[in-house]
Amino acid sequence: MQAQWHVIWVLFFGVGLKQKNDYRKIVTDAQPTLPVSPPRTWAEINLSNLRHNYEAVINQHQGCVLAVLKAGGYGHGIAEMAAELEKINSSSAPKFMGVASVIEARQLADAGINTRIYLLGPACPSERKEIVARDWTPCISSLEEAEDFNRIAAARIGINPNTKLRIHLAVDTGMGRGGFLPESLVENFDALEKLDFLELEGIGSHLPSADEDEVFTHSQFEIFDSLIESLGIERFRFRHLANSAGLMNYQSRTTNLCRPGLMLYGISPLAQYQSILKPVMSLKSRVSLVRNLPAGHGISYGRDTVLEKDTRVATVGIGYGDGYPREISAQHAKVWIKQQKCSLLGRVTMDQIMVDVSNLPDCVSGDEVELFGENILVSEVAQKANTIPWAVLSGITPRVTRVYINA
Numbered sequence: 001m002q003a004q005w006h007v008i009w010v011l012f013f014g015v016g017l018k019q020k021n022d023y024r025k026i027v028t029d030a031q032p033t034l035p036v037s038p039p040r041t042w043a044e045i046n047l048s049n050l051r052h053n054y055e056a057v058i059n060q061h062q063g064c065v066l067a068v069l070k071a072g073g074y075g076h077g078i079a080e081m082a083a084e085l086e087k088i089n090s091s092s093a094p095k096f097m098g099v100a101s102v103i104e105a106r107q108l109a110d111a112g113i114n115t116r117i118y119l120l121g122p123a124c125p126s127e128r129k130e131i132v133a134r135d136w137t138p139c140i141s142s143l144e145e146a147e148d149f150n151r152i153a154a155a156r157i158g159i160n161p162n163t164k165l166r167i168h169l170a171v172d173t174g175m176g177r178g179g180f181l182p183e184s185l186v187e188n189f190d191a192l193e194k195l196d197f198l199e200l201e202g203i204g205s206h207l208p209s210a211d212e213d214e215v216f217t218h219s220q221f222e223i224f225d226s227l228i229e230s231l232g233i234e235r236f237r238f239r240h241l242a243n244s245a246g247l248m249n250y251q252s253r254t255t256n257l258c259r260p261g262l263m264l265y266g267i268s269p270l271a272q273y274q275s276i277l278k279p280v281m282s283l284k285s286r287v288s289l290v291r292n293l294p295a296g297h298g299i300s301y302g303r304d305t306v307l308e309k310d311t312r313v314a315t316v317g318i319g320y321g322d323g324y325p326r327e328i329s330a331q332h333a334k335v336w337i338k339q340q341k342c343s344l345l346g347r348v349t350m351d352q353i354m355v356d357v358s359n360l361p362d363c364v365s366g367d368e369v370e371l372f373g374e375n376i377l378v379s380e381v382a383q384k385a386n387t388i389p390w391a392v393l394s395g396i397t398p399r400v401t402r403v404y405i406n407a
Contacts, residue, residue: 039401040317041285047084047406049278053264056276058092061258068261070100071394077402079111102127105136122178139170141178143188153197168202173220175206182227202238210245211269228254245269267389282373285318300346314357316369321350323396325385333384336370
């Protein structure tokens with residue numbers, strides 16, 4: 001009996017589904033071209049500026065480049081950033097695309113990116129088989145991790161005997177996040193070299209405060225350089241330490257590979273170098289409504305802002321649901337409308353903000369608004385929100401349309 005009811009239900013549902021699909025076809029045939037609205041909020045990604053910033057990297061560093069594309073290319077689009085950088089058809093093109101996880105590595109591989117993929121952090125044990133199978137390059141933080149990769153690679157070598165798994169050794173010179181401590185690496189180096197199915201191709205470390213603590217950062221460079229010299233510089237094809245701030249402000253005796261991240265996207269972690277870079281992302285929206293509000297009228301949730309005088313107020317179609325930080329509320333933030341900076345009013349809401357446009361009598365619904373970009377740097381927005389530009393850029397949500405331009 002149960003089986004009969006199952007058959008009846010399937011037949012009924014199937015008829016209903018067919019009728020619904022027929023209805024959709026009728027509606028589609030009757031309205032073959034429905035209007036499509038332009039995005040209310042979008043991130044304009046300037047690929048020309050990305051190329052400009054890459055040239056700035058090359059001018060600062062004469063070695064090789066590992067382009068850091070983690071967190072969706074810092075919110076710019078991981079596959080699009082990789083594809084543009086891969087067009088640099090010269091000896092200065094990136095040697096590696098740096099990602100944080102196998103999920104991001106897979107995104108690049110599925111997008112057809114041919115540049116070698118480098119995993120910037122330690123891999124979970126369950127991820128190692130895929131890394132070996134796809135010949136991605138992991139960084140290794142312990143002998144146990146290396147031995148497990150060696151065991152997995154041994155099985156692959158049986159299929160492809162000419163290829164060892166190329167790995168980089170991670171050294172903890174002060175970050176505290178992963179890697180061999182320098183003395184531990186020295187103690188374990190002979191054992192690492194004896195792993196038959198791994199090629200110790202590179203060695204790297206990371207700088208936790210190159211944009212804040214010069215004394216400590218100089219000490220990291222000295223520790224790293226001395227370690228490589230003691231092990232033998234010729235043993236490592238790639239030697240890397242500098243992130244964007246490290247690349248701009250410090251020198252190494254041994255490194256030949258750098259890992260720029262933020263500066264690729266046109267924002268300098270050190271203010272004195274901002275002039276050599278061009279922001280790649282401009283976050284934009286539109287005025288959806290303009291009204292004249294009287295003195296004493298509250299603005300936004302909590303009524304933190306009560307107007308002291310009659311004010312022309314524009315509502316803009318962006319909020320923290322798009323990644324514009326709520327923490328910037330009540331911090332004297334500005335947006336850019338019609339070549340002027342206009343003050344944010346009240347709290348940032350999920351989908352909208354309010355702005356004082358009293359000095360813009362010609363401001364109307366539909367006008368373009370820049371939240372950050374070339375006129376207001378994302379670093380300024382981050383500072384007012386008590387965060388960092390990395391967090392703001394990577395926090396721009398998927399509902400914000402990315403628009404790629406060559407300008």
